[in-house]
Every structure is written in C-alpha cells, then in structure tokens.
Amino acid sequence: xxxxxxxxxxxxxxxxxxxxxxxxxxxxxxxxxxxxxxxxxxxxxxxxxxxxxxxxxxxxxxxxxxxxxxxxxxxxxxxxxxxxxxxxxxxxxxxxxxxxxxxxxxxxxxx
Numbered sequence: 444x445x446x447x448x449x450x451x452x453x454x455x456x457x458x459x460x461x462x463x464x465x466x467x468x469x470x471x472x473x474x475x476x477x478x479x480x481x482x483x484x485x486x487x488x489x490x491x492x493x494x495x496x497x498x499x500x501x502x503x504x505x506x507x508x509x510x511x512x513x514x515x516x517x518x519x520x521x522x523x524x525x526x527x528x529x530x531x532x533x534x535x536x537x538x539x540x541x542x543x544x545x546x547x548x549x550x551x552x553x554x
Contacts, residue, residue, distance in 0.1 A: 526533040
C-alpha cells in the first residue's frame with residue numbers, strides 16, 4: 444500500500460533500502476557494535492576521571508583544613524625545614540624574592 448501512495452505523489456519507490464535485512468539483527472551490525480564499544484569506553488573514561496576528581500578534591504580539602512588550622516609558628520617551622528632540606532633552591536628563591544621586592548620599592552619611592 445505504501446508503494447501505491449508514493450507512486451500517486453510522484454515519488455519513485457526506493458530500489459535499495461537502508462533497513463537491515465530481516466535475518467540480521469540491529470545489534471549485530473558493525474556500525475552499532477562500534478558505537479556501543481565507543482560508548483562503553485567513554486563511560487569507563489568518565490568514571491576514571493570522576494574518581495580522580497574526587498581524590499584530588501579530598502586532598503585539596505585536607506590541605507586547606509590543615510592550612511586554616513596552622514599558625515605563624517607552623518609556617519615558620521615549615522619554612523625552616525624546607526631551607527634545611529633544599530638549601531640551593533632556598534638561596535635562589537630568596538634572591539629572586541629580594542630582587543622583586545627591591546624593584547617594587549624602588550619604583551614606589553621614586554615618585
């Protein structure tokens with residue numbers, strides 16, 4: 444009946460149909476299988492990213508809480524430990540900070 448309707452409207456009936464043959468199930472088509480594999484892989488990657496996000500968020504929260512609870516003496520002790528552990532980096536960092544502060548104050552007081 445559909446062919447007669449198409450013929451009346453001036454549309455030619457399709458010789459080739461994009462529908463799968465009746466004996467082939469839609470799940471067995473290669474395009475559908477590839478799409479299903481891609482969706483599964485994307486889902487796994489999303490779950491892994493969510494786990495990583497949760498872990499990083501938990502770590503950041505713990506560090507922020509520790510920072511809020513710390514006092515000036517704690518920060519000073521941490522700085523001393525860092526200087527003892529990495530003296531070379533501490534000298535370079537101190538030189539850089541001193542240079543920046545010197546340039547800043549030089550420009551502020553020249554006006």
